[in-house]
Amino acid sequence: MSGSCDRGFTLIEVVIALTIIAVAFSVLLETLSFASSKYEEGLRTFETMLLLDGKLKRRDHEGLKVKRTKVPDFPAIEEVVYSYGGLFFVRYEQR
Incomplete structure (x- = not known):
């Protein structure tokens, strides 16, 4: 079997890579959720300010x-x- 070369990943390497990707996606989704809630809060504040x-x-x-x-x-x-x-809104008036 000289000359044969095994090319590929072991199961543990694949599992570790998938775990890293899953953690990255969970952090990304949490960040997007936080940004979405802040956007909604800002939108409500802006609408109230316009009113x-x-x-x-x-x-x-x-x-x-x-x-x-x-x-x-x-x-x-x-x-x-x-x-x-x-x-x-604060306004200063002369009497």
Whole structure:
């Protein structure tokens, strides 16, 4: 049997390679799942921000929480905080 050469992989080498590929795919899928959830969260935040912006531009304060406070160091200026959902917009007005 001189001259015969076995070319190929052993079973253990194939199993190890498949295990490495499986671990890589599981990490990839976990990362994609995390990115997808962050995308959905960002999309909801953006839509809420657009709604808040539209309400402020139309001067429609229905459904908004409006908090007015005096700025201590500047008595002629008032801080107005408009909030909707988890977002808020701060505006400073001169009295």
